[in-house]
Amino acid sequence: MFLNDVPRFYRRRLIELDMCIINVSPCDAHGNYSMGPSIKTVLGAVETAKCLIGQINPLTPFTYGDSLVHESRFQYLVPHSMPMHTLPLPTAGVEEATIGKLIAENLVADGSTLQMGIGSIPDIVLSLLHSHKDLGIHTEMFSDGIIDLCESGVITNAHKKLYQGFIVSSFILGSERVFSFVDKNSNLVMKDVQWTNAPENIALNPKVVAINSCIEVSLAGHVASGSIGPRIYSGFGGQLDFLRGAAMGTDGRGKPILAITSTTTKGQSKIVPELAAYAGIVTPSDHTHYVVTEYGIAQLFGRNQRQRAYELIQVAHPKFRERLEKAAFEQLHCMPSPD
Template sequence: MATLTDISAVDLRGLVKPGDRVIVGQGAAEARTLTRALVAQRHHVGRFEVFLGVVFSDSFPPDGTDGIDFTGYGAFAKSVALSRAGRLDPLPMPYSRLYDAFADGRLRPDVVLLQVAPGRDGRRESLSLAHDYTVAAARNARTVILEVNEDAPWTHGAELPEDLRVDLRVRAEMPPLDFGGSTVDETSAKIGAFVADLVPEGATVQIGIGAIPDAVLASLKGHRDLGIHSGVMNDKILDLIEAGVVTNAQKGRDAGVTVANVLFGTKRLRDFAHDNRALWVAPPPVTHDAGVLASLNRLVAINSAIEVDLTGQVNSEIAGGKYVGAIGGQPDFVRGGLASAGGRSVIALPATAKGGTISRIVSQVANVSTPRCDADAIVTEYGIAELDGCTLRERARRMIEIAAPEFREDLARAAHAAFGG
């Protein structure tokens, strides 16, 4: 068994150098024993950069991380505060390309901090809760440090590569971070019910994180023989597996297996995932690959947005002049859903923001994350706008119908000015 070092004996000077880019695990896969030590020792190291994904922890507060520059592929959960403070410099790249960019050196990784589950029964350690771009970065990094967590599940599809060089293994001081999901309010529940109507029996579902995805999953409890091929798996998907709704029997590939790139959930999900051959934690070249997605049966890709305009253009990145979202896997799954036999692309969002004072259906988005040519179904709490095959004028009419009533008149004026009719 590999030797484990206590974090109290680790001096990060020399392992992390000034100017380095440090890649850390995201979400529940964050190696928190290491990231907390990194922040605590930052002034001894000298100024360096941390590349972030989804952040659930309090490891990187804006007022307690001076001396660290932050980049990342978006602003999620706790990293939104860094973005609002002007501390996060986002990388506008689809999730599918991150893996290749770290693998081929377009993005330079110097130090990689990974949380892993111990090797079991003669098998190597497992990447456990995330098989994402960090492993591609680790192959090219100068320094790779593993945080070995006894409470992390050993997951299939995520065994640590045999040829990966590891410089240090540290004993985890805490279990993986729990993510219990979001509170589903009345608006989210209405949206979830509309989206569920677009999911046929036997469909393969992709979902994200947040109140609307959780509401969609709750609304799918009456469906049968669903499959999961998604960037994210959470406790709400586990609910559907345990209820017999998700069987993965009709996916067209990976029969009987739930496929996900990251696991964001609680101990209940971790216990389910441990050594479970019916769950595969797969890398982006599997979970987000265009050819793989096109080969799935009836893939319904369900994604969110900050705002959508009258032509179906989607902004999922910027609100109020601040970067508070991401491109993420949206373009990968939108086009994957459209390429799948019987598949769909669904963008779901509340009709308003800031207590109903701002419409999220707008005349024209200033920042386009997904173009109008890929628009299929847009859903708010007021209904479904089917846009595929519609002209601009017809799209505008349908989008106005799912906007909040108090904004429809202004939107109609904007549509008339832009498209006539």
């Protein structure tokens, strides 16, 4: 299931909603309330619920686009003041910094359209793009790292094909600074994930660079992102939506990127012969293009099994490479080779 499918559950009434409660900003002069920092999957519920209740929160930033809901749609409006949920800026180690530099210097060109997932590596990449020109943003998540590039003129959205001149996002996550930045910011257009995450929409923009993180990568190229074995680590997100959209880029210059440190905090390899038992595959091998660790960039697209294994072993931690080569021979019945 893709994240962009979730709003369809509501719009096709596969789930019948009696009631939907949303957090909104105070209304504007036209009677429009704003859902503020998050549309994501909620808009379909707002459109179809039998009873819509709005909690008017004066601390909610007012955003534009599909986040606007007219007062006539609500059955009830109640005051409810509470601070926005904030996240501290992610911290990064030497490995994450190295990965960020590899991506920024080798995979992001001037005029690229960026999508950044959550985590320290995407923020590091953003911090290293100040010498780039005319970048654009079409993303599921808008975070702090984008702000400085907007204020310095690096992000202009000048070359985008969809909403040229505007940032497009579906939800905002970060510090108080990011909520202040998006409040009444007419350069930001909020859309729901059925639109932002539709691969056919993503593909229309130029040089799409989609940067997402993951938990494990198998030598076959399968990627686990949502669970550690059977233990759920996070809900499913838009990773595959954007990796596919970048790969489908109509200009043929998209870069679908998965960023991962080579080892866990306990020193175990994240590049493994096979994914842990019961781990959910978020990105299957057919959709895995670039895998970046602190040891380099593996390019898997169009490679056969032995070539994929070879590419991944080259970016694994050196102390695990011999073990991985042996596993490839014994379990995948191939000898890792660049040819």
